[in-house]
Amino acid sequence: MPPICERSSLNHDIKHIMSTQKETLGFQAEVKQLLQLMIHSLYSDKEIFLRELISNASDAADKLRFEALDKPDFYEQDSELRIRLSVDREARTLTLIDNGIGMSRDEVIDNIGTIAKSGTRAFFEKLTGDARKDANLIGQFGVGFYSAFIVADKVTLTTRRAGLPASEGVRWESSGEGDYTLETTDAPRGTHIVLHLREGEDELLDEWRLKQIIRKYSDHITLPIEMPTAAVTDEDGKETQPAGWETVNKASALWARAKSEITDEEYKAFYQHVAHDYSDPLAWTHARVEGRQEYTQLLYLPARAPFDLYDRDARHGVKLYVRRVFIMDDADKLMPQYLRFVRGVIDSADLPLNVSRELLQGNKDIDAIRAGCVKKVLAMLEDLAENQADKFATFWKEFGQVLKEGVGEDFANRERIAKLLRFASTHTGNDGQTVSLADYLGRMKPEQDKIYYLTADSYTAALASPHLEVFRKKGVEVLLLTDRVDEWVTSHLTEFDGKNLVSVARGALDLGALEDESEKASQKASEEAMKPLVDALSDTLKDTVKEVRVTHRLTESPACLVVDEFAMSNHLQRMLKAAGQDVPVSKPILEINPEHPLVKKLDASRSQDTRFADLAHIVFDQALLAEGGQLSDPAGFVKRINALMLELSA
Known part of the structure; x- marks a missing residue:
């Protein structure tokens, strides 16, 4: 595709295409419901539509870079990836163009028309009724495209997947009601979205206002986000600078910048992009590691669990880059399963650009990066536990059960993980999991030489267990373990700081001294x-x-x-x-x-x-x-x- 150099080419790409095979298809019921939510319930947060569309465009560019490693002809002599945004005040349209991977006809149907890839069913299960909170769920569940209907009464999408001939483009159009049209068309590589704005959305025809929104939500996007500039003339009307495009965002890899140059707000904004979670993270760590392996890590602890946290078959993990070139999403081999909640970026200076998921398995360089990242995450958690108790309590409520899996999965770090574990106990008087093993040791009777625990279906059942009676009589604390994973934990964590963990419901009772x-x-x-x-x-x-x-x-x-x-x-x-x-x-x-x-x-x-x-x-x-x-x-x-x-x- 030839580079887009002038504003007129924007209109040409959208308006002057030949169309065939037009058909009307119906949305699935869940998609209809989602569209109604977008139009009527999330209007107070309407700015999010641009955040979501730009985020999708950025992902499309990342996917093209990755696939083009093996198929460089996918670039079609247009390797300068970008996002372009323009307005047409007369037509009252807003147009967003990216020259990323694009979509095939089947991908358009799967990603937009049906529930197969959108995650809408899970999205509805998480809705709270609070418009602001629900708006923040949009990116996490991959339903951000539909947010266009908050401000538009008609959306026209034209796209072609890299590698397909120009004649196999697809044009999708809908008014956000019960159906959409689909037709085959000539189209350039990438995706063009035209929003036909609703009445009352005139502020979105103001380029200054659009730049404000971009800088607020998308400044961290590594892809240049461009808007057209008018020609500059002198007093005589002579053109001194032709019309062109200006980059609105910083368009640089945030993780590659010096920490001293990055504000907390920029770190938070980048987290929201990389995690598709629009609440603030609990904490983050940013470091450049040098030595036998050189890499940069920017890792975040979320403040809330994603909807698929307990689906161990779902792909979780960080984004992998090699020398700032995106390689893959959810690089799960770079983070163990028990840390699958971690989000962020790892950028290696040494890995080959053609690294695949198969090559990540058992690779010594990857193992070294993984070990270093695990240590950084555990250090973050230790800092929260020691210095920011409220934040650690939030973390534990959301991710404690997952972290417990590490006791059996990560022998090298078992002791560090064990120190981070929290439990309910007969000492606390409530079902809050606030007791660490170190806390327990500090309250042990002078003559006590064991850590006693009881597993049960619930805190209430544990507290009512007859096995606790003699321990109450003697004033001995017992840990009450009620998470499903606790049986796994106690089968692998048999001692802590020289004291054996002993079940009060197993074997003959031995109270020793x-x-x-x-x-x-x-x-x-x-x-x-x-x-x-x-x-x-x-x-x-x-x-x-x-x-x-x-x-x-x-x-x-x-x-x-x-x-x-x-x-x-x-x-x-x-x-x-x-x-x-x-x-x-x-x-x-x-x-x-x-x-x-x-x-x-x-x-x-x-x-x-x-x-x-x-x-x-x-x-x-x-x-x-x-x-x-x-x-x-x-x-x-x-x-x-x-x-x-x-x-x-x-």
């Missing part, structure tokens, strides 16, 4: 006295439990269930079953409280076979329910309870 000799002697005597009852229960419940034993972890409950020290926890078994996975059959251990009146009643009924069996099953079922389990025979449980109630009321 927290128990004195008189307590141990009393426990031994209770075990001997209760041996006949233990034997009787073992026989009666042999199909249900692996073992019955006396416990001293209970002070209020008659019984509880535990598993062997190295067995799968009951909590994990329930999660796996709920996910439809096969779980190995394992019987729990029933522990009874020798001081509880119900257990003493049970002991007294040993000579009555039927009554004893009913009470034994009731005690087991109650213990199962207390820890969130499901009864295998609910009807049998109800029948036994009813019989017991009738007996007591007789």
Whole structure:
């Protein structure tokens, strides 16, 4: 495509094209709904339309640069990539042109006419009803093109994908109602968008106003954003400077500039562009690394989670550049999965320009860059945790569960990650995850040598667990782990700062020096006295439990269930079953409280076979329910309870 040099070529590209194969197609229902939202609900933030269209144009240029590495003929002798914006006051139109990658007919239908690529369904699930907040979701969900209808009552888009012949251009047009037209046309490479402005949008015909908006939202775009300039004449009317184009934005790679030259506002604006998130980031780090590997990193911590954070198959990651040439979006090999929330740019001075996703796998240079970036991100988090508690609390609420995955994924940094973890505990009095392992160690009893924790389905269930009773009695803090990932965490994080992490619901209770000799002697005597009852229960419940034993972890409950020290926890078994996975059959251990009146009643009924069996099953079922389990025979449980109630009321 020949360079665009004059204002008249703009109009020529749009108006003087030959069209064939015109057809009318309907929007999907979700797209119709989205268009109505754009037109009627987001009007107070109408400036965002230009931000979104320019961002899309910038992405199209990046994609062309990447594909042209292997196919340089895609440039069609026009490698000076740019975005151009012009107004036609008479026609009341605003025209935006880029000479980026462009779109094919199928891509136009997929990206604009249907839900396949737009993300509109997920977008609607995240809507809050607050127009300003909802406007900020637009870029994140890839639905920014539709924002054009905030200010336009008709949009005409003409595009051709690089590599296709000029005759395979596509013209798309819609009034933002229920359908759009599509036709094949001659077109230059790239995308031309003409906005037919609504009545009352005259300020958008003011070039000075447009420049204001560009500098506010898009100054950081590395592509030059150009607007036409009028010819300059002298007093005699002689032209001293022909009409041309001026660059409105700074059009430089922000990350390549010195930190001292970049304001916080510029850093924030660049984050909003690179992350498609129009709230401010929590923090960022910007550094140039020199040595065996030379690269620049500009990495951000978002303030809120993206909609697909927990979709591990979705591509997440930073943008990779090589010597300021865009290579790929979402370069996930440059950041581990547990840091998939990080956004930003990595610009290498050493990698080849033709690096592919396959070459990123197992590449030593990439591994070195990745390790350096991970250290920078962890250092950012450590700084927030130590010096900006409010910001770290925000981070933890949004991304804490994801960071926990790093305990099992990143052995080299496990200790650093462990120090950043936060949990609820019996000490806090609420379900806020604010307790670090260091906090816990600082509150340990002098004679305590273990870190105690309990996993459960919820904070309420954990707090009500009978396994906590002896710890409350002795004033020993227990961490309450209720995130689904916590079972994974505790299977990999078995000690911290020399102290073992021990589940209060697994294995025999060992309080070590927290128990004195008189307590141990009393426990031994209770075990001997209760041996006949233990034997009787073992026989009666042999199909249900692996073992019955006396416990001293209970002070209020008659019984509880535990598993062997190295067995799968009951909590994990329930999660796996709920996910439809096969779980190995394992019987729990029933522990009874020798001081509880119900257990003493049970002991007294040993000579009555039927009554004893009913009470034994009731005690087991109650213990199962207390820890969130499901009864295998609910009807049998109800029948036994009813019989017991009738007996007591007789």
